[in-house]
Amino acid sequence: MQKQFNIEEQLCFCQKTLGKISAKKLDVLNLFCIIYIELNGEFCMNTAKFLTKPPQSFWMASTPASDYPVLKEDLKTDVAIIGGGITGILCAYLLNKSGLKTTIVEADHILQGTTGHTTAKITSQHGLIYNKIKDSISLEIAEQYAEANESAIRMIEKTAKENKIECDFTEQSSYVYTLRDGYADKIRDEVDTASSLGIKAVYLEETPLPFKVKAAVRFDHQAQFHPGKFLRALAEKTNKSGGLIFEQSRVTDIERKGGYVLTTKQGKRITAEKVIIASHYPCYNKAGMYFSRLYTERSYVIAIKAKEAYPGGMYINAEEPARSLRSQLSEHGELIFVGGDHHKTGQGVDTVRHYKALADFAHEFFTVEDIPYRWSAQDCMTMDGLPCAGYFTSDTPDLYVATGYGKWGMTNGMASAMILGDLIIKGESPWQDAYDPSRKTAAASAKSFISENLNVAGNLIKGKIQKLPEDVDVKPGEGKIIEAGGQRAGAYRDEHGALHIVNTTCTHMGCELNWNSAEKSWDCPCHGSRFSFRGDIIEGPAVDPLDMDTDVNTVKKLIKEDF
Ligand SMILES: Cc1cc2nc3c(=O)[nH]c(=O)nc-3n(C[C@H](O)[C@H](O)[C@H](O)COP(=O)(O)OP(=O)(O)OC[C@H]3O[C@@H](n4cnc5c(N)ncnc54)[C@H](O)[C@@H]3O)c2cc1C
Numbered sequence: 001m002q003k004q005f006n007i008e009e010q011l012c013f014c015q016k017t018l019g020k021i022s023a024k025k026l027d028v029l030n031l032f033c034i035i036y037i038e039l040n041g042e043f044c045m046n047t048a049k050f051l052t053k054p055p056q057s058f059w060m061a062s063t064p065a066s067d068y069p070v071l072k073e074d075l076k077t078d079v080a081i082i083g084g085g086i087t088g089i090l091c092a093y094l095l096n097k098s099g100l101k102t103t104i105v106e107a108d109h110i111l112q113g114t115t116g117h118t119t120a121k122i123t124s125q126h127g128l129i130y131n132k133i134k135d136s137i138s139l140e141i142a143e144q145y146a147e148a149n150e151s152a153i154r155m156i157e158k159t160a161k162e163n164k165i166e167c168d169f170t171e172q173s174s175y176v177y178t179l180r181d182g183y184a185d186k187i188r189d190e191v192d193t194a195s196s197l198g199i200k201a202v203y204l205e206e207t208p209l210p211f212k213v214k215a216a217v218r219f220d221h222q223a224q225f226h227p228g229k230f231l232r233a234l235a236e237k238t239n240k241s242g243g244l245i246f247e248q249s250r251v252t253d254i255e256r257k258g259g260y261v262l263t264t265k266q267g268k269r270i271t272a273e274k275v276i277i278a279s280h281y282p283c284y285n286k287a288g289m290y291f292s293r294l295y296t297e298r299s300y301v302i303a304i305k306a307k308e309a310y311p312g313g314m315y316i317n318a319e320e321p322a323r324s325l326r327s328q329l330s331e332h333g334e335l336i337f338v339g340g341d342h343h344k345t346g347q348g349v350d351t352v353r354h355y356k357a358l359a360d361f362a363h364e365f366f367t368v369e370d371i372p373y374r375w376s377a378q379d380c381m382t383m384d385g386l387p388c389a390g391y392f393t394s395d396t397p398d399l400y401v402a403t404g405y406g407k408w409g410m411t412n413g414m415a416s417a418m419i420l421g422d423l424i425i426k427g428e429s430p431w432q433d434a435y436d437p438s439r440k441t442a443a444a445s446a447k448s449f450i451s452e453n454l455n456v457a458g459n460l461i462k463g464k465i466q467k468l469p470e471d472v473d474v475k476p477g478e479g480k481i482i483e484a485g486g487q488r489a490g491a492y493r494d495e496h497g498a499l500h501i502v503n504t505t506c507t508h509m510g511c512e513l514n515w516n517s518a519e520k521s522w523d524c525p526c527h528g529s530r531f532s533f534r535g536d537i538i539e540g541p542a543v544d545p546l547d548m549d550t551d552v553n554t555v556k557k558l559i560k561e562d563f
């Protein structure tokens with residue numbers, strides 16, 4: 001009997017082979033569909049199917065939800081920690097162990113931020129970073145960075161063992177490979193530099209992957225784990241030994257008064273001798289000018305079920321576009337995580353195509369049977385590639401920050417917690433120079449950040465909506481910028497036909513937001529704040545939701561001292 005194809009499958013076939021074609025001709029093409037899908041169809045059908053479900057992170061789906069209380073009373077603490085991602089939880093765990101009273105204040109629920117959307121490779125191999133640091137900064141700083149990240153791997157392993165946490169921790173080799181001739185020399189240089197720093201690095205011309213590579217560098221004794229299982233258990237342990245955790249208590253203000261006073265969105269106050277800003281992008285603008293030094297990049301991950309067994313190991317390529325691989329055991333069997341395809345937040349066009357690109361890659365090398373999960377997230381990037389962990393500025397001795405992990409926050413999160421723990425308890429850390437937020441290289445980079453990013457803000461600030469348009473041509477599921485009376489607003493029509501209109505001026509510092517079609521959110525191209533189609537904050541340094549009434553003027557905000 002002749003197999004029939006639904007419109008989605010037919011369209012998929014048409015787009016892939018013939019480009020745009022009228023719907024009337026689809027019937028005629030049914031026969032071709034049979035042949036095409038018999039040969040190539042699995043990809044099309046899986047692609048179409050997996051994109052119809054909303055994105056969901058595997059880690060979040062397989063980690064029990066947390067339910068810590070909202071802060072309802074003012075309190076005093078030794079160290080207040082803003083943010084309950086890997087950084088906040090590890091800082092609380094280490095400081096609590098040293099006898100300090102810690103309080104985590106989380107805007108949402110813990111582990112729902114970037115840590116809940118990672119790929120969780122635990123490695124000191126961060127692309128080809130050691131040669132870059134050696135050439136652009138110094139060998140000594142490269143050495144500190146290597147030692148901090150290698151120590152972080154062993155510290156995660158030790159912490160999981162000591163606390164008997166079952167978090168799927170397994171030792172793995174980590175590879176950077178290239179498919180291009182031009183990168184082989186860079187890989188050879190990385191092997192030499194990493195080896196000179198004491199890392200066991202090996203040059204290869206083959207890897208266990210099911211495709212040929214031009215060259216690769218392998219680091220041994222690296223690892224992978226389930227970050228949700230590891231960090232939920234540590235949060236619970238810290239809480240049981242006196243460390244407080246409050247959820248849905250966004251910090252909206254930080255005042256310096258001897259120590260510090262934090263105010264939450266419910267108006268409750270925490271008085272703390274010391275404060276750690278572990279909010280991912282720093283939510284404090286009064287000092288440090290972080291908004292002129294950090295940008296954010298979004299990356300995408302799909303979890304595939306493949307017919308073939310995964311060969312083991314963790315992989316990333318050296319060139320663009322980035323492609324990252326690791327496997328993970330799940331109750332559905334072995335999953336392979338395929339990640340990459342990054343772009344600056346708020347600057348991607350038709351973001352759904354990034355998932356499609358990863359599916360294309362997966363299909364090329366594996367027999368893809370299903371794509372049960374997909375998710376995307378963003379991380380903070382510095383201009384020199386090194387994170388910031390230390391004093392918020394050189395004249396704020398009781399205010400600390402940890403950010404800018406450049407998509408390597410599993411080891412950098414642990415290394416940062418160890419650095420901040422040492423600074424708070426002993427006053428110094430062996431790795432403080434490499435991570436110093438006030439380092440000269442980062443300050444010098446502020447100039448290039450401004451020239452690269454401020455034009456974006458300037459171009460996008462086009463004014464705000466004055467009245468709602470009555471008739472807007474926005475299809476269900478679609479979001480777009482609309483013009484009304486020469487003003488700009490964001491419109492999204494939900495599946496039930498209701499239209500949601502927001503002021504697309506970011507409440508952080510006034511840049512104009514762009515629609516993210518993959519996640520159905522309004523994303524800021526300047527510092528990565530993201531808002532739901534209703535205008536609620538999803539993530540980023542903004543502390544106020546979007547609305548239609550508040551006029552956020554960039555210039556006024558930039559010169560105001562108290563935001
Ligand atoms: C797709 C992707 C893959 C990655 N893969 C890897 C990998 O394989 N290996 C690796 O090492 N790294 C990886 N990373 C990087 C790593 O996941 C991140 O660097 C790390 O999770 C960041 O942790 P964090 O604690 O700084 O931030 P988050 O996990 O985002 O935590 C910050 C928390 O602060 C809260 N917050 C924000 N503002 C406030 C406020 N005003 N008041 C109170 N709370 C607030 C947020 O709600 C959030 O819960 C990846 C990143 C991405 C995007």
Ligand code: FES
Nearest residue numbers: 506508509524527
């Ligand atoms: S996140 Fe800074 S202006 Fe939007």
